[in-house]
Amino acid sequence: xxxxxxxxxxxxxxxxxxxxxxxxxxxxxxxxxxxxxxxxxxxxxxxxxxxxxxxxxxxxxxxxxxxxxxxxxxxxxxxxxxx
Amino acid sequence: xxxxxxxxxxxxxxxxxxxxxxxxxxxxxxxxxxxxxxxxxxxxxxxxxxxxxxxxxxxxxxxxxxxxxxxxxxxxxxxxxxx
Numbered sequence: 001x002x003x004x005x006x007x008x009x010x011x012x013x014x015x016x017x018x019x020x021x022x023x024x025x026x027x028x029x030x031x032x033x034x035x036x037x038x039x040x041x042x043x044x045x046x047x048x049x050x051x052x053x054x055x056x057x058x059x060x061x062x063x064x065x066x067x068x069x070x071x072x073x074x075x076x077x078x079x080x081x082x083x
Numbered sequence: 084x085x086x087x088x089x090x091x092x093x094x095x096x097x098x099x100x101x102x103x104x105x106x107x108x109x110x111x112x113x114x115x116x117x118x119x120x121x122x123x124x125x126x127x128x129x130x131x132x133x134x135x136x137x138x139x140x141x142x143x144x145x146x147x148x149x150x151x152x153x154x155x156x157x158x159x160x161x162x163x164x165x166x
Contacts, residue, residue, distance in 0.1 A: 006089055007110045007156060021112040027090045029104040031165070038136045045132045052128065053121040073090060082114070 020080035022054065027073045039065060039074040046076065055081050103163035105137065110156045122148060122157040129159065138164050 007023070024046060026039060043063060050056060060079040067073065090106070107129060109122060126146060133139060143162040150156065 007112075007154060019112075020114045021110075023108075023110040023112075025106075025108040025110075027104075027106040027108075029090075029102075029106075031103045042132070042136055045135065046129070049125070049128045049132055053125055071090060 020082065022050065022076075022078040022080055024050070024076040024078075025073065027071060029071050037067065037072050039072050043074060043076065050078070054078075057081055103165065105133065105159075105161040105163060107133070107159040107161075108156065110154060112154050120150065120155050122155050126157060126159065133161070140164055 026042065026046070028037075028039060047056065047061070056078055060081075062077045064075045064077075065072065066075075109125065109129070111120075111122060130139065130144070139161055143164075145160045147158045147160075148155065149158075
């Protein structure tokens with residue numbers, strides 16, 4: 001399954017809601033454990049970059065950070081305003 | 084299936100290769116067709132932001148852009164140097 005298929009599958013249930021949405025996922029696969037995790041810091045920088053292209057309402061951003069021994073995954077979900 | 088599971092699944096076959104890897108996926112779900120697609124332009128900005136945190140060898144970056152009527156998905160796969 002390709003990533004495009006993954007996102008199609010994810011949004012199928014909400015296809016009737018015609019909202020503009022942006023999702024950013026950063027996955028860092030580490031070769032060594034206990035490396036510093038920079039993903040939380042990266043989050044703010046990513047938001048600033050995205051804001052150059054689209055209007056972002058900070059209240060419409062949800063952030064999730066998951067990690068296990070080998071991997072950190074940062075997920076940003078942004079609902080974009082309609083203008 | 085959560086996104087963390089997706090990335091675990093994707094990398095299972097290459098788990099024996101202890102490489103440091105970074106994957107960035109940006110998915111833009113549009114409410115209207117024929118909007119300008121800014122993802123290609125965003126790509127360079129994202130690379131510059133990431134380069135603040137980790138060393139990036141431009142030869143070790145693969146980029147894929149997929150799109151259909153409703154969605155554009157930009158995928159950056161970066162192999163990080165071992166330093």
